[in-house]
Structures are given as structure tokens and as C-alpha cells.
Amino acid sequence: METSGFTPEQLDVREAISKICSKYPDEYWAEHDESGEYPHELHTDLAKDGWIGIALPEDLGGAGLGISEATMMLHTIAESGAGIAGAQSIHANVYATQPVAKFATPEQRQRMLPDLIAGKSRTCFGVTEPNTGLETLKLRTSAKKDGDQYLISGQKIWISSAQVATKMVLLARTTPLEEVGKPSEGLSLFFIDLDKSASGLELKRIKKMGGRAIDANEVFFDNYRIPADTLIGKEGEGFKIVLHGMNAERCLLAGEALGIGYVALKRAAEYAKDRVVFGRPIGMNQGIQHPLASAYMHLEAAKLATYHAARLYDNSSNDGSITQHAVGVACNSAKYLAAEAAFTACERAVLTHGGMGYAQEYHVERYLREVFVPRIAPVSREMIMNYIGEKALGLPRSY
Numbered sequence: 342m343e344t345s346g347f348t349p350e351q352l353d354v355r356e357a358i359s360k361i362c363s364k365y366p367d368e369y370w371a372e373h374d375e376s377g378e379y380p381h382e383l384h385t386d387l388a389k390d391g392w393i394g395i396a397l398p399e400d401l402g403g404a405g406l407g408i409s410e411a412t413m414m415l416h417t418i419a420e421s422g423a424g425i426a427g428a429q430s431i432h433a434n435v436y437a438t439q440p441v442a443k444f445a446t447p448e449q450r451q452r453m454l455p456d457l458i459a460g461k462s463r464t465c466f467g468v469t470e471p472n473t474g475l476e477t478l479k480l481r482t483s484a485k486k487d488g489d490q491y492l493i494s495g496q497k498i499w500i501s502s503a504q505v506a507t508k509m510v511l512l513a514r515t516t517p518l519e520e521v522g523k524p525s526e527g528l529s530l531f532f533i534d535l536d537k538s539a540s541g542l543e544l545k546r547i548k549k550m551g552g553r554a555i556d557a558n559e560v561f562f563d564n565y566r567i568p569a570d571t572l573i574g575k576e577g578e579g580f581k582i583v584l585h586g587m588n589a590e591r592c593l594l595a596g597e598a599l600g601i602g603y604v605a606l607k608r609a610a611e612y613a614k615d616r617v618v619f620g621r622p623i624g625m626n627q628g629i630q631h632p633l634a635s636a637y638m639h640l641e642a643a644k645l646a647t648y649h650a651a652r653l654y655d656n657s658s659n660d661g662s663i664t665q666h667a668v669g670v671a672c673n674s675a676k677y678l679a680a681e682a683a684f685t686a687c688e689r690a691v692l693t694h695g696g697m698g699y700a701q702e703y704h705v706e707r708y709l710r711e712v713f714v715p716r717i718a719p720v721s722r723e724m725i726m727n728y729i730g731e732k733a734l735g736l737p738r739s740y
Contacts, residue, residue, distance in 0.1 A: 342420070342603045343641060347648070350406060351413045354395070358414050361386050362421035367704045370423050373554035374707055379505050380430050380554055383423070388460025393434050396589075397442050401450060402458040407655035408589050409648060411435050412596035419600025422704065425711040426552040428597040429501055436590040437466040437510040440582045441532050444574040453532050457508065464508035465535070467560060468583070471498045475724055477512075478524035478580065482562065484513035484531065489569045491515075491531070493541070493562040499718070503544055503558040509535045512583055515576050530579035533567045541565035551710030588654055590719055591672040595647040595679035598715040602640045602683030605690035605708045609633055612694055612703070623693070632689045639682040643675070650675035670733050677725045680715035687712040 344352065365383055373380055387393055396411040397403030404410075415428040415435070434457060441453060456462045473479045482495025493513060503509070509532075516527030536542065543561040574582045610633060613624030623629050650671035657663040690705040691698035698705050716722055730736040 342599075342644065347413070348409070350410055351648075354406070354410050354413045355417050357390070358392065358417040359421065361390065361392075362418055362423060362427070365421065365423060365427070367422040370426060370554065371701060371704060371707060374426065374552070377553045377556070379502075379556065380423075380427060381505075383418075383427060384430055384463070385460060387431055388458075391458070393431060393460055394454075394458030396435060397438060397454060397458055398450075401442075401454045403454075407651070408436075408439075408592050409651040409655050411589075412592045412647065412651045414596075415593050416596035416600040419597045420604045421600075422604055424552070424601045424604070424708055425597055425714045426554045428593075428600065429552060429555045429714075432590075432593060432597070433466045433502060433506075433510075434464055436586050436593050437464055439586045439589050440530060441510065441573055443585055444530075444582050445532070449532070449570070449573070453508075462508050463502060463506045464510055464532075465500050465503045465506040466586075467497045467500055467509045467511040469499050469719075470496060471559070475720060478528075479518060480512065480514060480528070481518070482511075482513045483517070484515050484529060484567075486515070486569070487566075490566050491569060491572075493533075493565040493567060495562050497560040497562075498558075499547070500558045500560050501555055503535065503560055504546065504556040506535050509533050509560075510583075510586075512579050515579075525580045527577050528579040528583075529576045530573040530582045531567060531571045532573055533571045539565065550713065551707065552714060587719070588668055588672040591676040592647065592651040592654060594715050594719065595643070595650070595672075595675040598676075598679040598683035598712065599640060599644055599647060601708050601712050602636070602643075602679075602686035605683075605687040605705055605712075606633060606636055606640065608703070608705055609686075609690035609693040612697075629693055633693065636682070636686040636689050640679075640686055643678040643682040646671070646678050647675040666732060670729065673720075673725045673728050676715065676720075677722060677729075680712075680722070684712050684716055 394403030395406050399405035419428045470480050484491040484493050511531045511533050515529040521527040541563045542565045545559040547557045613629050614622055616623045653663055653668050653671050657668050687709040691709050694703055697703050727739050731738050
């Protein structure tokens with residue numbers, strides 16, 4: 342990857358994270374993908390050096406940097422060979438805490454975030470539901486007030502790291518959908534304990550195609566009790582609050598996609614230089630060279646879009662000329678472009694290796710399995726195109 346044009350802070354992050362990740366070669370990630378064992382060691386090393394709180398306030402123990410630097414961190418983790426799995430081991434701890442840091446009271450921030458930054462606790466993000474999927478505004482998980490507590494009932498799905506997390510940033514409906522004027526009303530955000538020994542909580546691990554070192558889960562709530570003081574911001578305003586984290590997540594996932602795309606392309610180029618067929622390295626053949634060159638240029642273009650979006654996100658808080666409309670369009674565009682460029686790079690890396698691309702020992706098959714994630718989550722390619730069609734082009738809403 343060409344690194345000119347990045348800020349000194351971003352390059353410092355890249356160098357420091359690369360040193361940490363050098364302890365975890367591709368073989369480590371292949372073994373963990375095979376066994377499904379969580380990469381606890383990486384999380385410990387990142388927490389020890391303060392990286393979990395890269396985009397959280399310094400007064401809480403964080404680094405006080407921005408989503409631009411956090412994107413570089415996750416980009417670098419993925420590019421080390423850790424792929425999407427390695428990045429996802431701390432993904433939610435970076436973006437899901439952004440709404441908490443911005444909208445929680447000072448007392449809540451001091452109570453909720455320092456242990457997470459220090460690596461003593463971990464969080465997961467509870468939004469997606471099996472029956473609503475991308476229709477976030479129609480989610481049905483309920484939070485009913487009961488004195489100084491809420492009772493949570495419902496189901497979440499595709500909750501990463503819930504098996505190891507002790508906290509959850511949870512979006513639930515405090516007013517039934519039938520009783521609100523607009524679907525965006527009546528949703529509330531909570532930062533809760535995920536106590537697996539308590540009644541009313543059940544987790545079921547989902548078997549999946551790739552990134553198997555990071556658990557994905559169905560989470561069932563049945564009158565699960567949480568304290569009322571876990572509510573973040575005002576009751577009923579959770580959707581507006583959680584949007585603050587969703588644009589950040591698009592930047593981070595774009596960075597992760599770039600990382601896995603670049604490492605796949607690096608492996609393909611190395612193989613193409615070394616593999617000799619008919620008396621010449623296959624990389625000399627334009628049938629190999631041109632697809633890889635094209636993949637590189639598309640990654641570079643997506644890289645520019647990604648870090649532009651992250652910069653807009655960071656600067657929007659103190660620059661009134663940057664609208665949330667502009668941030669949303671940039672972050673969604675970046676996620677789309679990075680995911681597509683990364684998928685192409687990973688596919689071409691497998692094809693460059695020929696039959697050996699299908700073998701685990703060359704790792705590119707693992708990259709290809711994992712690179713589907715940024716194309717699907719947290720929002721599909723098609724929904725991003727719907728969004729851009731409506732918000733950027735002014736076309737009629739299609740959904």
C-alpha cells in the first residue's frame with residue numbers, strides 16, 4: 342500500500358500496530374480459524390498498550406484520537422494477515438462505544454468505559470434481529486420499565502464476541518412500534534452487563550463460513566433485568582444516538598476490507614514472481630499481471646474514499662460546514678467501494694495461486710472466505726446503493 346499522504350499520527354499508529362501484529366503470523370490465524378478459539382492474546386496486547394481506547398477520551402484512559410486513526414489501526418490489523426477475524430476481535434469496542442462516550446453522563450462514562458479501555462471488560466453490539474434485519478426501525482426487542490429496572494425481552498442475531506463479552510451496547514424498543522408517531526421514535530440505547538449466569542439470558546453460537554475465531558451468536562432475552570441507569574441519553578432517542586456509531590463503523594469496516602485486500606494482493610504478487618511455468622514466472626504474463634494491477638488501483642481508490650470519509654467524520658464535530666448528510670454519503674460510499682475492491686483482490690489472489698489457492702497453507706482461501714463480511718455487514722451493498730440513490734442523487738426512495 343502507498344502510505345504517502347497519511348498524517349504522522351496515522352503512520353505512528355500503523356507502525357505500532359504492525360509491531361504488535363508481527364507476533365501473530367498467518368499460521369496463528371489459520372489455527373484459530375480451524376479451532377474457533379478466540380484470539381485472547383491479541384486483545385490483551387492491544388489493551389496493554391492502550392489501543393482499545395484509541396478513539397475514546399483521554400480523561401477515561403483512552404488515546405483521544407479519531408476514527409481516522411482507528412480506521413488505520415483496524416486496517417493494519419487486517420493487513421497483517423489477521424484478516425477480518427483479527428480486526429473483529431476489537432471492532433465493537435471501538436465503534437459501539439462512540440455513542441456512549443458522546444451521550445452518556447460524566448458519571449456513566451467513568452463507570453462504563455475505563456475498564457473496557459484497560460481490557461478488563463469487552464463489549465458487543467446488540468442491534469440486528471432475525472425478523473427485521475436491515476429494518477432497524479422495526480426491531481421488536483422490548484425494554485419495559487419496572488421500578489428502577491428495565492425488563493428486556495426479545496432476540497438479537499449475528500452478535501459478534503458475545504461469548505467473551507461482559508457488556509453489550511443494546512438498542513431496544515421502550516415504546517411499542519404501534520404507539521409511536523414515527524418508527525424512529527421509541528427506541529432507546531443501553532450499555533448493559535451481559536451476565537451469562539443471570540436468568541433471562543441465553544446465547545447460541547452460529548456456525549459460519551469464515552472468521553471462525555470470532556464467535557457470532559443469537560442472543561435471547563426473556564425478562565432479563567438491567568438497571569435503569571444503564572440507559573444512555575434520553576428514553577426514546579436511541580436511534581438518533583446509535584447513528585453516531587454507525588457511520589464510524591462503516592469507516593472501520595472499510596479499513597478492515599482494505600487491509601485484507603492488500604495482504605491478499607501482496608501474497609498473490611509474491612507467488613506470481615516465484616511460480617515458474619513454461620520457463621517463466623507467471624507474473625510476467627499479462628493474464629496474471631493485469632488483473633492484479635487493476636485490483637491494486639481499485640484498492641488505492643477505495644483507500645482515498647475511506648480516509649476521506651473518516652476525516653469528514655472526525656472533523657464534523659467542530660466544522661459546521663460538514664453536514665451529517667455529507668458524512669453519511671461518504672461513509673457509506675467508502676464501505677461499499679472498499680468491500681468491492683477487497684473482494685476482487687481476494688478472488689484474484691486465489692486465482693493467481695491456481696490450485697494452490699484452494700489450499701489452506703497459502704492462506705488466500707481464508708481471506709476470500711472472510712472478505713464476504715464487509716460486503717454483507719453491517720449493511721448490504723444493495724441498501725447502500727438505495728441510500729446513495731436517494732440521498733446523493735435525489736431519486737425516489739425504493740424501499
